[in-house]
Amino acid sequence: MNMHTNEFASGGSNGWAKAGTQPRIAVVGAGMSGIAAVVKLREAGYTDLTVYEKSDKVGGTWRENQYPGLSCDVPSRWYSFTFNLNPDWSHRFSYGPEIQAYMEETAEKFGVTKVVKFNTPVTDLTYEGPQWKLTDGNGDVEHYDVVISATGVLHKPSFPAIEGLDSFEGDMFHTARWDHSVKLEGRKVGIIGTGSTAAQIIGAITHKVGTMNVFQRTPQWMIPLPQKEYASGWKWLMRKFPALQKASFNFYYKTMVKNFGAATTGDQEKLADVQKACTEHLEEAIADPVLRAKLTPSYQAACKRLIFCSEFYPAISRDNANLITDGITRITPKGIETEDGKLHELDVLILATGFDASAFILPTKVTGENGQDLGESWDGSPRAHRAVGMPGFPNFWMLEGPTGPVGNLSLITISERQVDYVISMLNKMRDEGLEAIAPKQTSFDAYNKSMAERAPQTVWASGGCDSWYFDKSGTPNLYPFPPQQYLEDMHNPDFSEFRLIADVKEGDAVSGAA
Ligand code: NAP
Numbered sequence: 001m002n003m004h005t006n007e008f009a010s011g012g013s014n015g016w017a018k019a020g021t022q023p024r025i026a027v028v029g030a031g032m033s034g035i036a037a038v039v040k041l042r043e044a045g046y047t048d049l050t051v052y053e054k055s056d057k058v059g060g061t062w063r064e065n066q067y068p069g070l071s072c073d074v075p076s077r078w079y080s081f082t083f084n085l086n087p088d089w090s091h092r093f094s095y096g097p098e099i100q101a102y103m104e105e106t107a108e109k110f111g112v113t114k115v116v117k118f119n120t121p122v123t124d125l126t127y128e129g130p131q132w133k134l135t136d137g138n139g140d141v142e143h144y145d146v147v148i149s150a151t152g153v154l155h156k157p158s159f160p161a162i163e164g165l166d167s168f169e170g171d172m173f174h175t176a177r178w179d180h181s182v183k184l185e186g187r188k189v190g191i192i193g194t195g196s197t198a199a200q201i202i203g204a205i206t207h208k209v210g211t212m213n214v215f216q217r218t219p220q221w222m223i224p225l226p227q228k229e230y231a232s233g234w235k236w237l238m239r240k241f242p243a244l245q246k247a248s249f250n251f252y253y254k255t256m257v258k259n260f261g262a263a264t265t266g267d268q269e270k271l272a273d274v275q276k277a278c279t280e281h282l283e284e285a286i287a288d289p290v291l292r293a294k295l296t297p298s299y300q301a302a303c304k305r306l307i308f309c310s311e312f313y314p315a316i317s318r319d320n321a322n323l324i325t326d327g328i329t330r331i332t333p334k335g336i337e338t339e340d341g342k343l344h345e346l347d348v349l350i351l352a353t354g355f356d357a358s359a360f361i362l363p364t365k366v367t368g369e370n371g372q373d374l375g376e377s378w379d380g381s382p383r384a385h386r387a388v389g390m391p392g393f394p395n396f397w398m399l400e401g402p403t404g405p406v407g408n409l410s411l412i413t414i415s416e417r418q419v420d421y422v423i424s425m426l427n428k429m430r431d432e433g434l435e436a437i438a439p440k441q442t443s444f445d446a447y448n449k450s451m452a453e454r455a456p457q458t459v460w461a462s463g464g465c466d467s468w469y470f471d472k473s474g475t476p477n478l479y480p481f482p483p484q485q486y487l488e489d490m491h492n493p494d495f496s497e498f499r500l501i502a503d504v505k506e507g508d509a510v511s512g513a514a
Contacts (some may be wrong), residue, residue: 068205150399
């Protein structure tokens with residue numbers, strides 16, 4: 001057996017670590033966390049990798065979202081893979097197509113694309129200790145030693161439960177299913193929602209549509225986006241001196257984590273700075289006191305995921321824009337009826353109504369030890385141990401899983417750290433000849449209890465708003481401590497939190513019971 005190297009024999013088997021063979025690893029999803037998983041696992045010596053991707057391209061959220069104005073409000077120098085920093089970013093906050101191209105280029109350059117099974121959704125995962133049986137949408141079945149879920153957080157569009165939605169006779173689509181064949185120029189357009197997505201769309205299209213009717217249920221705080229285009233000389237410098245790229249990555253990383261991360265997780269002084277920036281933005285951008293009052297939230301800034309956008313306020317101030325704050329009563333074939341009895345006639349209706357944030361890997365059916373069903377275990381309140389593992393689901397790991405630090409941070413960095421954590425688990429299995437690893441129920445309970453106790457100190461819970469961060473339990477499904485703590489913890493796994501299973505058939509827990 002190769003105890004401390006990754007020079008495995010090829011081919012998977014039950015108990016790969018004992019046999020000294022490569023583990024067969026399935027990655028579900030070829031978005032940014034799936035790409036990071038393949039590159040980093042391979043770098044660590046784990047080479048028997050298969051990625052299942054439901055669509056025909058890599059890129060995940062950047063492939064799926066193609067709406068006008070799509071950009072990333074996390075600085076690109078930080079929203080980058082550490083193993084493929086990009087000197088050529090065109091803007092400080094890059095636009096969607098450029099990020100998608102970066103995802104495709106990275107996947108090609110690092111040989112990820114060639115291990116992806118495209119148009120192959122995973123429908124069923126069943127633990128048959130110590131392996132997983134994976135069934136895909138074509139009905140094909142394979143067995144894997146390890147499964148890594150890299151399905152992303154917000155991939156299941158949420159459609160509003162409004163009476164008459166299906167009766168609308170004009171063009172209608174969700175923002176994540178943008179219909180590029182629909183003409184917008186000169187038409188009566190309506191948009192339901194005022195989240196990050198709607199703000200970018202409204203900023204990008206209002207000038208060209210006939211009328212822009214924005215149906216706002218809850219106003220949002222917005223901070224201006226300090227956008228800037230990078231000059232060619234700056235790109236040359238970055239290319240010539242890669243250390244500069246690294247320094248830039250670290251600068252944005254530390255600035256965002258230490259300031260914004262701290263503001264949301266209990267630092268009142270930093271939170272007051274965020275509030276001040278938002279209030280000033282609103283006051284400076286919106287001169288009309290009536291419109292300003294309609295746009296002023298009654299809750300604390302950053303309670304909902306903060307919107308970084310400079311285009312929304314100028315757009316909503318245009319003569320062809322209407323901010324409608326009366327509640328929606330129903331949708332009719334001709335448009336939207338509001339509580340004041342008015343029918344707002346529309347040609348196009350855009351649903352910027354967000355996503356089901358409790359889905360994660362669901363609707364894939366995942367069955368763990370003793371027939372435990374993942375969806376039933378979560379019951380609308382997904383939890384995980386350190387956002388990556390679940391008791392009862394050995395050798396199953398999640399990237400961007402429940403209760404991770406997701407708001408306004410670079411999810412690429414978080415995914416990369418989570419992959420490092422999974423690699424530590426695989427190395428432990430390899431070094432100790434283990435058949436399986438899963439979090440202990442007691443560790444999972446203690447971890448989630450500490451998070452629930454801490455949650456009230458975050459602005460997401462205390463800021464007086466409702467948001468997609470809350471799950472069925474009424475708790476924000478986010479990491480409630482300062483994010484750098486999570487990122488550091490990912491580098492130092494505490495194996496006493498895990499069942500280290502030497503022989504699955506006998507159900508032995510080598511290092512302590514569940
Ligand atoms: P969202 O933040 O969940 O916003 C959904 C909007 O739809 C809200 O304004 C919500 O109102 C409204 N809404 C939902 N159901 C409604 C109903 N039945 N009637 C009326 N209004 C309704 O969704 P999103 O804007 O798509 O953004 C989701 C997340 O995607 C963001 O928070 C962010 O994490 C990510 N994102 C990131 C970027 C980026 O630049 N990095 C850009 C876009 C999106 P209420 O507020 O009243 O619920």
